[in-house]
Amino acid sequence: MLASDPDGDRLAVAVPDPAADGGWRRLTGDQLGSLIGSYLLDLTAAEPRPADRLVVTTIVSSTLLFEIAAAAGARYAETLTGFKWIVRAGPGHCRGAGSSSL
Numbered sequence: 001m002l003a004s005d006p007d008g009d010r011l012a013v014a015v016p017d018p019a020a021d022g023g024w025r026r027l028t029g030d031q032l033g034s035l036i037g038s039y040l041l042d043l044t045a046a047e048p049r050p051a052d053r054l055v056v057t058t059i060v061s062s063t064l065l066f067e068i069a070a071a072a073g074a075r076y077a078e079t080l081t082g083f084k085w086i087v088r089a090g091p092g093h094c095r096g097a098g099s100s101s102l
Contacts, residue, residue, distance in 0.1 A: 030062035037065045041072040050074070056089040058082075 001014045001024065013032050017025035027035075037055055044053055053074040057065050058081040069076040079085035 030064065033057070034062065034064045034068060038068050038072075041068065041074055045072065054090045056086050058086070 003012045014024040055069040077089040
């Protein structure tokens, strides 16, 4: 189940779980970010230069994405919280031709 607020800047995700209250378990932001990051790394594994992929998280994020990035052979950076810091984590990657940022 997906739910968002009217302007779309917040997202909630729940998955069926018979053991959870009401039969649904809500995913945390870290869990959802890890699932999305893993999916995107799998999706981009066949790129010509998969080691150029960059995964960026913030200091308040789970460290699980570090493990996922390492297993996928992608680079990893941790920044302060905020888009301006995330963009600065990979000079040349956010705008560079042939590079991917996740």
